[in-house]
Every structure is written in C-alpha cells, then in structure tokens.
Amino acid sequence: MVFSSMTYLFVFLPMVLLAYFIAPPQARNMVLLAFSLIFYAWGEPVYIFLMLMSITVNYVFGRIISNNRANHSRYAKLNLGIAVGWNLLALGIFKYYPFVSSQLRGIGLKFIPGMKLILPIGISFYTFQAISYLVDVYRNKIRVQRGFLKFALYISMFPQLIAGPIVRYDDVEKQLSKRKVTLAMFGNGGEYFLRGLIKKVLLANQLGALYVQIESLGAAHASVLTAWLGAFAYTFQIYFDFSGYSDMAIGLGKMFGFRFPKNFDYPYTATSITSFWRRWHISLSSWFREYVYIPLGGKRVSPRKHVRNILIVWLLTGFWHGAGWNFMLWGLYYGILLLLEKYVVHDRISRHPWPGRILTFLLVTIGWMFFVHTDFSEMLTYVGHMFGVGCTFANATTGYFLRTGLLVLLLGMFFSTPIFHRLNEQFAVKYYTTSIAIRIVMFMLCIAALVYQSYNPFLYFRF
Amino acid sequence: MTDREARERARKLRFFRLLGIVFLMMIFLLSFLRLVWPRKAYSAQERRTLTQFPEMTTENLRNGTFTNAMEDYLADQFPARNVWVYLDDLRGRIMGEKYSQGVYRSGSSYLIEEFKRTDDNRAAKTTKAVMDYLREYPDISAYFMLVPNASWILKDKLPGGAPIDSEEDWYTSWSQEVKNANLSNLKVISLAPTFAEEAAQGKQIYYRTDHHWTTYGAYVGAKELAAQMGLAFEEQNWKKVEVHNRFQGTLMSKSGFYSRTADTIELYLPDPDVASVTAYKEQQKTLPGLYSSEGLTGDDPYEVFFGGNYPWLNISTKAKTNRKLLIFKDSYANAMIGFLCPFFSEIHVVDPRYYTGDIRTLTASAGITDICFLYNIKTYYEDASLSLILEGGEADE
C-alpha cells in the first residue's frame, strides 16, 4: 500500500487513527504494530513471513550480542557477523539474485538456476535499519531492546516502512516506550503529510507524465532542448516523489508521536556534489558514511586508499538503489565526481555559489539519466540527444512541451527552494485561515488527481 | 522569550491545531461519505462497468488480486466521482496540459485523437489479406476508401508541435503497397485533398468532441465514392434533419476534457424516400430503415446510425437496380451507408471486429457485385480483425 492511494487515505488511515487514539496508551504500540503488519502484507502477503523472520532474527541476535559484548567480545563480534550476514543474505537473494544469476547465465554459466522473485517492499530500508541497530548494539552506542513488541515496531513501523527514512534506533528509542501527541503536533504532522501528498500527487505525477511523453518520443520528434526538458522533468519528479514520500512518513510519524530525522534538505540548491549528497536522502548517505566509509578508514588514510574507499562506497550506494548495471554506473559517476571535487576542484567552487549551484544541478540531472534508463542503448540515445547527437537543437515539438510543461517545471523549481518554504511559513502564521483554506483546496485537488488516475474509459472494444 | 516571539509561537500553535482539526475532519468526513455513498454499477461517462467490492478468497488475497481490486473499487465508487474528474480537468487546464489518454485538446474546442505508428506490419498484413481476397473475385468491382482522421486534415488545429505521427506518410506508403498489388478491379478513393479543401472553406467534417466524421463529412466521402462507382449521385436530393444539438462524443469521455463544447448530428434522408429494411442478421431482427431512436437517446448518440456496430447487417432497398454491395467497415461507415442505399438493391455490411462467419461463402452466395472497404485510417492501422476474417481463421497457426 502506498500513502497516495484511495485505500490508504480513506480506509487504512481513518481506521488506524481511530484505533490508535481510542486504545489505552499501553496498547498503542500493539495497535501500531498490528496495522503495520497489515500495511506490509497488503501488497504481497507472503512476505509478511520474511518480515516476521527478520524481526525475530535481529531481535535475538541483538540480545546475544549485547549479552556477550562485555565478556566475550570476540563471540559477540562473530554473532554480529552472522547477523549482518543474514540480513545481507536476505537482501542479496531477494534484491540481487535474479539480476546476478541472469548476468551469469548470460555469460554461459547455464547451471546457475534463474529465479524470478518479486522484490519485497521496503526490504532495502528495514534491512539497513536492522543492520544499524545490530552494529550500534555491538558498539555499545545504544542499549539493547528487550521488549520484542517494541523492537518489532521499530523494524516494521508503517510510516517509514516502505520508503524510508532509514531511522536510527537511538532516534526513536525513547519514543518507543513513551511518547505524547498534542493537537499541535498532530497538526504539524498533518502539514508534513499534506505537503508530501501534494508533492507526490500534484507535482511528481504530472512531471512524470511529462517525462514519459518525452522519453517515448520517436527519433523524428527528438531534439536537444526537448531532451533537456525531459531530463529536468525527471529530475524534479524523482525529488518530489521521494521527498514527498519522506515528508508523508515524517508527518505520519508526528501524528503518532514519533520524530523521524529529516531526509532531504533542498538538495537542488546545493553548490557542490558533496553538499548535494549531504542534502539528498540524508539517512542513506549517513548510513553509508557510518557503517561502510568510516569502518573502511574514511579519509584518514593514504590518498590511494581514500580513493578506493570512496569508489567502494559509491558503487554500493548505486547498487543499493537497484539491481542493474546502470545503478552501478550512476554510483560510480558520483564517486568520480566527488573525487574530482576533493582532489581537483577543491573548494574553488564554494567561493562562487551560483556557478557551482548551476553546474551541480546540471551534473545531477545528467546523473538521473543514468539512473532512469536500465537499458544501455536507450540511455546512450537519450544522453546523446541531450548533447545533440543525431538530432536538431530545437523543433516544433520542443515548443509544444515548453508550452504544456513549463508551468509545472517552474512550480517544481520554486517548490524545491527554501524560499518557498520560508514564505509559506510566514504566510501560515500571518493569515492562518487563508492558508488552511488553501491546503484544503490542494488536498481536494490531490483527491481529484487520484480519482482521475482511475479514469479509464472503455470505448471501443469489450475485451 | 520576548513578547513578539511568544505571540509568534502562539499563532503557530493555533495554525497547527486548526490544521489538525481540519485534517481529521476531512479524512473522516470523506471516509464516512464513501461508506454511505450509493454504489454505482455503470459509468455512462466512461462507458464501462465500475468495479464492485472484490471477492475475498484466500487465492485472491494471496496473489494480490484482492488488494488491487480494492483500490479500483474505492476509486470507482468514490462519492461524486465525475465531479472529481472534472475538478482534475480544471486543474489540468490551468496548468496548460493539452494531452490525456491519447487525445489532444486544441484551442478551437476540437478534441483530436493522436495517431501513433506503433506497428506497420499489422496494417501491412491486413492490406495483403485484402488484396489476396479481392484477387479471388476478378469479376467484382472493388473500392478501397481509407478516410483520413482529424489529426491529418485538422493538423493546424492541433497544439503546435504536438508529437503525433503523420497519417499522410503512412497513407502514402500504403497507397504504394496497393498499387504494387496491381489489381485491375480495385479503385482507391483518396479523400484527403477534398477534405482539406472543405475544411479550408470552414465546413465541419469532424465532430469536435467525437472521433467520427460528421454526416456532412460522410456526404463528401460518399460523393467521391459514388463517382468511382458510377452512381447517379448528383441527381439524388437529400433532406437534412437535425436530430441532436448537444452531442458530446467519445473523445470527451475518453480524455476527461469536459467543457460545454457540443456538436450537432444531422441525418441526410433521401428525397424522395427510398424504402429500406435492415436485417440484423446475428441479432435475428429485421427493422425498418437505418436509424435507431434508442441509439440517439442513449449514451452515445452517434449510435443513431443502426444503433451501433453489428457483425452483419443486410439492408434491402427498393432501389431500381440489381447491384449488390458488400462493405467491410468500421463505425465511420455507419454514417455513410445511408448515402448508398438509393443505388444498391442490397447492401451487406460486415464489421470484421465482430463478424465470425465465413466471408467467402457470404461473398459467393449473396450475389455481390461490388465490394467496398471503408475504414478510417486509425482503425485500419490498429485493428487486426480484418485480416483474421479474410484469412479464414488460420492466420496465426
């Protein structure tokens, strides 16, 4: 189930809100857990067993590690290794095995059995949460969770279950036991949720439609400018899609008294790639920094090793986003850009924020074109179009897309800057009735867009 | 904390509290309305049955059918669904969106369907099947008329630069294919030049909100066809009758682009009258004339012609001739057949999308003297059923 669906908004959400606030405080964790499991089971019910398995395994290993940490640290480390291995194995099989096996079979190793597995929703997110928990327990940064229910809730809590943010255990440890929701906090959560919904439904979906139209253009209609328009549309689409989802998760968390860390910090206003990655999907990049980069030695090593570390981290980051060569290429692309920034450009650009900003944005845009095309020949064609290979600079079709897509692109641009949010906040405080009226209308527009998605006329044939 | 800061904080709290209340009210109000809203079985606007509450079986739950159907059900049965669709249309209009579900919205209130060259082979296969079929009947005169669609004739009305494929290009290559088949008994009627002229004179050839041609368009088409068939078309008088003046057609339904734009449907009745009777063969009904009042008053008034599309119609007329015509057609022909009635004693109308009989038996046994293939380009390009019935069913073995 996704948040931007009818089932969620008008069946699941009212039910969980009612049940949660009617239930006595000590039963609330139970309610949340039950609904979380239903939420998870909604799309692909069998994977509920994987989820339960993961919860149990990580719970028990957490206990084993914490029991042995003081006296038998090697034994604890062994168990940590096994537990992390277990998590990575689960992730590896479900997410990467189909890809790897098909690649291996492709080069002639026919004895490897191919498998078609449906990716369990959110497995990349909750596996990483579990790993961070185990490592933190081992490092004695947090106290082990003895309550199974609370631990299960930490892993499976529905707001952040399927698309992050990757919540660190110490962020929510206290709230798992004791939390309070005030009306204002609830309203604050509602504000986040609505913002996320608007980003997803009104911006991301429309930008996505624009991108799909441009992407599927035949060679006869393609041009440089159109290709860039499409690339910008996708760049904004993925931002609003992802950050919208994070906003909704944070908002929902707030409604139930949890404070999740922020996941995006206006990434498209970043002045360098380094700063872009400090602002984009923060919970993921900090996870990689903490659990991969620093254990490898970080930057306190020889430059050669540092280069190695960075490349490893970024290959993994790329691969985390999906099982495909293009994701690796995308990760590598950032690894190289970051190395260039560190060793070649240094902080020259940070002295000139605007050129840096524009350059960063363009590089990120190009990066997304590696990200979105799983097929290499399509990727080459598209990126080729962006640089004028095999097409003109602009044509009539460009004009068409400029006229029909410019407004939504400009809105996207405006929405992804802090200026908008500052103005929005000031306006909300000053004219609070009006701004709530605006939110109501926006919410109604979201519903209209969701209803329209199912508008599916059947005119010519009855199949 | 200064006074000002405290005031600011209080205002902020007030805003969030109010928002919390409003958010809850919205969610619960709509959920409640959704619960009590009467269920609908059919949407006249989309012309499809709406999803009902899904069947809950272990199998359905296990493979995710239930959950998908649930989402469809909720969206289909949402309170005042059509108004929400309209609201989204308003939003799209403000945002400058011009395209939806294969339909472009033009400035001059025309909705125009796109043409996409997805698979040239399918149409080539159909053309080959037609040529092979016609080759078997060298004594029968054959006519092939592919009617250009609005996206060709009215391409100036499309939003500038809209990325549609050119029907003209495809038509040119198709003409070449037909020419190469070298059939002496086949005549091809190209309507584009005439239509372009008519459109330039401001005549309405296509409905603004429907993918069909107007009866006037069909009249122009019939005139061209009649000239090739050697019919005394010019001597015939027609009485124009307006039967609908608020016609909102399939393109409006298809795209969800709603506006007050409406069209007029006219009928051209032969004057003096030519008695005709239509046998709906598969429906086993024989009815007088060519028109259906039920179709006219129904969801799609274009169905005034014959009440819709049927597999096989047999029209007998009082025309003083012994020419008998067999038409292979799509819904475009429905508006045009009336113009041919005064010139043929019998017309067999076959819609390959639904016809399942043996076409060769029909051709030979009905005493056919003329065969006409009458399609609009888009349907001809996209539809595979014509080749299926012409090849006698073993097409895909």
Added chain:
Amino acid sequence: MGEQWDIEKRRQLYIWAFQAVALTALFAFVWFIAHEKKYKEVDVPQLVADMSTITQDEWHAEDNLSLKRRFGLAANDFAAVGYFGPNSNMDAAELLLVRVKDKSHTDAVVEAMKNRVAYQCTCFDGYGEDQMALLKDARYLTRGYYVFLIISSDASSVEREFLKQIEP
C-alpha cells in the same frame, strides 16, 4: 565453576541452533517463494492436443474464429492459444488453454470462459444430465501466465497432466 561452564556451553549450543534455524528458515522461505512462481513455457497448441487424448471425450481442434465466436476472444491478443471444442452439439467437453501476454488479461479471459460455460449450461439445463455434470465440474486454472478451462469427463487427469507439464 564447572556447572557454570556447563550453562555457558548449553547457552552456546542454543545460540548455535538458533543461527542454524535462522539460516535454514531463510533458505526454506526463498525456496518456497521461488518454487511457487515458476512455470515452464510450453508449446500451447501441442500441449492441448496432447491433453485431448487423455480422455475419450468427443472433441476436435478448433480455429481462431470459433474461439472468437464462442468466447468473444481474439487469438492475437494472446501469446498463445490452444482450443479443442465439442464434436457435436450434443457434446460439452472443451479445452481452452491461453497464455496471456500480460497478467492483467487473466481476469477477462476467465470471465469469458465463465460466460461460455454459463451459456452452455443454459443449453443443457434440464436436458442433458451428462453434459451438465461436465459443465458443473468445469475448472478454471490460472497458473502464472496460463489460463486453462477444462470441461471434460476426467477433468482431474487433464488438470494433473497440465500441471505436470508446466511445472519444471
């Protein structure tokens, strides 16, 4: 001291067992999931022809037009179709196997099959008891991309054979 060591050892044994179970459970689950989802691609018309010989039912291979006539389905909408229809209007046995291109077509195909069976039922109702028995026992199988209608005097055998053929 020894006793405590024993407890320690037993605890380690438990942990060891847990580790083993955790791993086994994961693999068992993967095996279960992967096992369930996989069906072989077969030559559909050939398979149907083979299965038609399992029983003594009176049927014969039909062409695409009969498929369109009786089920309202166009063969070229699907990846592959195999259809055996009744020999005479006094027979009810039929086999229709469809491999859909897209799983979203499955419902429409099953719907068409059900309509056909319902229509046949109206033909034989209160008239042909044997035929009604066959129709009542009509089976609709959906496995992966396959949709299969079995109306046969020995539907179970046909079903078993079909599952055997597509199961790797």
Added chain:
Amino acid sequence: MNNHYKKLMRKAFHLILGAIGFFLFVTLLYVIAVSGKKPVKAGVDIVKDIESQNVPALLQAIRQKDVTEIDVTVPTTEEPVYSVPEKTTEEATMPVTVPEITEGDVTEPADEPATQAPVEPTTEPPTQAPTVPIPTEPPLTVKQIKIMDFQEEWNEKLDLNDVRNLTNEEQQQIHAMFMNTIFFGDSMTQAIGDYGFIDMSQVIYKRSASVDALIEKIPEVAAVYPERVVIFVGLNNCNYYKTPEDFVTAFTALVQKLREQIPGVTLYVSSLLPPSDVLGSTRADLVRAPMYDALLNHTANMLGVNYIDSKWIVRQQNYLKDGIHMNRTFYRVWFRYLQLLMGPNL
C-alpha cells in the same frame, strides 16, 4: 483554553463548510458543462417515424420491385446459378412458386404405413421403397423422377457410408437458397447451425423444447420476417405429449401462430425421426415415435404445410451416442435433399 479550542472548532467547521461550498460550485460547473445532452425532439420524432414503418409492407414493396421493374431473363434450370451474381435477383422470387410444386408431390401420403420404417428401416434397401412415392398413375413427372434418382443415388452412398462433405460450391448454393429461410425447432435444428451448414443467424432453436415451448419463440422468428420456415423437431415431443391428440393440437397451434405472426410465410416440416434401435428397445415411450410422425405428416397435409419425409436418410451408424440425434452425415444428405425439394431446379 477551552474557549480557544471552541473557537478553533468553529473556525474548522466554517472551513469545512467552505470546502463543501467549493465542491458544490465545481459540481455546478460540471453540471453546466454536461447538461442538456438531450437530442432534438423533432429529430427523435422523425427517427421514430422511420422506425415505425411496417416491415412486411416494406419488404413486400422491396421484393415486388424486383419482379416488376427489372427485366428478367429466365435462367436455364440445369445449372445452379447462385454463384453468378447478376442473375440472382430474379432467383429470389422463384421460391414463391415452390409451394405448389412440393405440396402433395413431395409429401407422403398420410395413410402410408409409416410404422414400418423404424422397425427395420435401414438394414436393406428394399424397406426404403415406401418412402419413395410410387405413383400408380403411369406418367411420372420430371420432379418425381428427379426425387427417385436422388434417393437412389444417396441411399447407395449412405449404405456404403460414403457421404462426402459439402463442397464449397454446394455450401454457397445452400447459403444463397436459404437466405430468407429460418430453421426453427429444437436440438435437431440447432445441429444445423452447429455443424456449420447454415449461418447461425438463420437458425432459431430451443433445446429440448416441446412444440408448446416453441410457440413462445415464434415472436423471435417473426422478428426476422422470413419467407420460409423449416420446422425440424425431435423425440422430446414423444414423451412430452402423453396423447397423440395433444401433439396434434399443439402442432396445429404452432402452425396457426406462425401464419398469424408472419403473414405470407411458407412452412415446411421435416419428419420426426425414430430413435436408434438400441434406444428404441429400452425406451417404451419412444416406440410411439413413428405414430407421432405419421400424425405430423397427416396434420401437415391438412394444414397445407409441406411435409418433408427424411426418414429414408436415417442409418443406424449415423446416430450419436444418445440414440436420438444425428451426426453430420445425416445432415449432409438432408440438406442436399432439402435443396432438391425446395430449390428451383425441380
């Protein structure tokens, strides 16, 4: 504090009301956009006028014009002319004259002992003799000779089980000939369409129907305005009608209703075929089949319905498993026979 929340609630309430108002406004816009999708009344009336024309009258006018206004050149009767397009228009009028030909000539004399046919009908050709009218009057008409020749030829083929399928040409001739004919009956009739001899659009049937049940289907037949109706029913009637009188009454009613609802129609009825030997020996009620058939023949003659004796085509090996219905072979000969009797070549 309490006051504060009250104020908030009131404000929230107003906002929601505003939202509803906004929604109603959009509804209004929507209703305006799609309102008045009504056709012009005068136009509907004109269409309804056209629709309310009398079909039989129209059909009569249409069929008449062929005779009166087009020059007719009589085709040579020896060759089938249906595949020659130009000549078919006048052919359509020919069947009108057929009834006179078939009546009396084709039909069995009612007093012929039909009972003997089912007892041992097909084992040896001599028993076929009764089905061929052997006139005592010396001059055999051309028609009778043709019928005899036909039966002789096909009896032989049936006995040798060498009945070939209809050729495409024969199929087309049959198709053309029965364009304006409806085959009406129970499962015996359904087989005609199922086996593909005639397009399903020419067949109206109700399985396992008695003659009474067929009466209810007459409006469906009437909706087609056929020129000819061929009735072919089976053994259902033997156990449905307990007494012969009931059967006769029902059949009479069927014929009357058909004529009432389809003025000018020419009716044909095919024999009620006996059950197979195997079935006949086990089912007491079916023993009456020959008697019912004789009654059918008699009643048909009384009512001026053309009775087509088709019992001579029955062979034991051509029964389906149920012992009631016939396989394709039977219908192949049946159709050729029908073509001979009802066609213009006779």
